[in-house]
Amino acid sequence: MKLTIFHTNDIHSHLNTYAKISQYIKDERSKLQHDSLYIDIGDHIDLFHPLTEASQGTENVKILNDSNVDVVTLGNNEGMTISHDSLNHLYDDAQFDVTCCNLFDLNSNLPNHLTSHVLKNVNGIKVCLIGLTAPFNHIYETLDWKVTSPLLALKNEISQVKEDYDVLIVMSHVGIFFDEQLCEECPEIDVIFGAHTHHYFERGEEKNGVLMAAAGKYGHYVGQVDLEIENNKVIHKEAQILDTTLLDEIPNNYEEKGKSLLDKPVLNRRISLPRRLNSASYTTDLLCESVLEFTEADCAIINAGLIVKEIDDSKITEYDIHQMLPHPINTVSIELRGVELKQIIYKAMEQSYIDEVAIGFGFRGDIFGGYVFKNIGYIESTGQCFVKGIEVQDHEQYKLGTIDMYTFGRYFPILKDMNINYIMPEFLRNIFEQKLIQKEKKV
Template sequence: MKLTIYHTNDIHSHLHEYARITKYLAQERPKLQHPSLYLDIGDHVDLSAPVTEATMGLKNVELLNESHCDIATIGNNEGMTISHDALNTLYDQATFDVTCANVFDEQGRLPRNIVPSVIKVIEDTRILFVAATAPFTPFYRALDWVVTDPLEAIKDEIYTHSGEYDVLVVMSHVGVFFDEKLCQEIPEIDLILGSHTHHYFENGEVQNGVLMAAAGKYGNYLGEVTLDIENHKVIGKSATIYPVDTLPEVETNYEAEGKTLLSDAVIDHPVRLPRRTNMISETAYMLAESVFEFTNADCSIINAGLIVKGIDADCVTEYDIHQMLPHPINMVRIRLSGQALKQVIIKSQKQEYIHEHAQGLGFRGDIFGGYILYNLGFIESESRYFINGEEIENDQTYILGTVDMYTFGRYFPTLKEHAIDYLMPEFLRDIFKEKLLEY
């Protein structure tokens, strides 16, 4: 038997590219003279797309249905950027199986409509599909989910179904380094479909006899794996990817659809808030103030590039605010000493990233921009630092309100060493909308 497995990952709501993939699958799968499956390996949802934001990912599930998806797993975007209740209802209308073995509620139950693994029988061959997602523990806990160790979850699920399958496929939304570890730890895996780190393999990669396949990000590629199976065992396997530019072109209107869905007026009077990334603007200062107020902190810090688009309108809609702050970024409260806070201030004033093209960590803009400090001051020549006009004491504990992307070690490496409270599920745009109501 020959089995073709098509796979996508990390679409991140790039729905035009995904529409091209869908059209290709609709054209090519019926031509095959053997069975086929289509799997998505997570992060299909990304609330930076207006239509995804407006539907809380339900549009993405609708599109997966239309693509005749057979099995999907969740990535961190499905697991962490929508509320607990939204994840529980996300797949209510799914016509495909959804599997993930390492995310539970506080009663030890998987999210609704999600199962720990899937066994499909194709021409008498039993194929076990096991999936796991990246363990961003603080974020999941803030949403009342418990995320367990993905390696142990996969091993447990394989052990649970010992003797019940012939072929083993792992759907990993944990990243390429984890997948390489899987190859060494569980060499009986026939195929790993990888994601999360946005890597791709043009022709797959074999380690310790395990074939790894991955299809990049944003719908840039569609992956295809061919398994040759005899006597219920894989005797040959190969992988390739198809660049989206080689797939059929289509016309889509997802942006217009999202704009319509987000057309409700938030403010019915003129608002003029321009974007400036290299200076302190009214817009950036308001955003820093909104973070300060929402986190109930002593001070706050943001970067001006978080504002992706200014507002110049006589009536401000939900769409306008979404375009201004499209990031799936949450606020955090960080408890740190005065000495540590001084180091943050000093580092911020170097403005190392003011002109940098930034990506990742939830950032959905282009230029990082300069840092904006709120309720913080300093006299550089005297090495004196102030909160609310009072000098910062080295041994006193302060609360810094800021954005979660600063806690991952890229911009302020020391912050991840301190006590951090992740405030979820509100995004920057949610709290700024409330601030705009005062404008």
């Protein structure tokens, strides 16, 4: 028999593109003379989209329902950008299965509506699908989840189901390097559908007898894997992807619906919040001050590119603030010595990324922009650094308030191995909104 599996991953709420993917998959499945499945490998939701933000992902679930998806797994966006309670209720109305075998609450229970694997009986063939998500332990712990080793979790799950399947599918939202390791360590897997690192394979890639398939990011591609099965074993497998720019656009109202749901006034008076990338502005100063206060720090650093759109209107709504700060970025506080703080200040003063297009780490803007400081001073000619007007002392302790985007190793490598306090689930836009309301009360 033949089985076709359509797959998507890392849609990140690019819902206009997904609308045509959804229609394409439904149309193609209806034409087939054999069985098919459709699976999504996580990060379908992304709070940069107003509809996802307003619904905390439940509207994405409705869209997946309408797409007749069969099985999904969790990406880090489903797991880490909404609250613990929101994840527990995300799939309340799902008409599909959700699998992830390495994410648990503090009582060792999977999130609501999740199973560690899914068994599908497809025309007498037992297909086992196992989902995995990336192990961002330090962030999940802040949200009262614990994420375990995906490799150990998968091996344990396979050992539990090894007598129960004919076809073994892994839905891996862990990344390409992990998937390559899986090929070597778990050759019994038939297909690994990959995600997280936004990679894609035009015709799949086979290692150690395991086929890897992946469809990039943002709905740029839609994937298809065809399996030939005889005597309850896969005897042939091949993969392909389709460039979605070749698909017809499908009218939808996702943006307008999200905007209407977020049309709640924050300030009912005219205000101007400019966007300036190469230097500080009133807006970035206010944002940096909100980070300083929210983290209860001695000083703070952000980058100007966090402000994606300026506001100059007779009122400000939640939608406006969402468009200004669409990033799923949280604040962090870091206790460090003066000698370490000075290294960070020196690095920031280089302004190495001021004109660079920034990608990833939760950033949903375009240009990184210049660094902006609060309670930090610097004399270039002498190399002296100051916090609250007092020169930084090498062995004194300081608390820095900043954003989680800087803690993953690229912008300030020194931070990667430090003890970091991730403050969740509030995003920058949430604390900025509260800052605006607080200032309004003082007027």
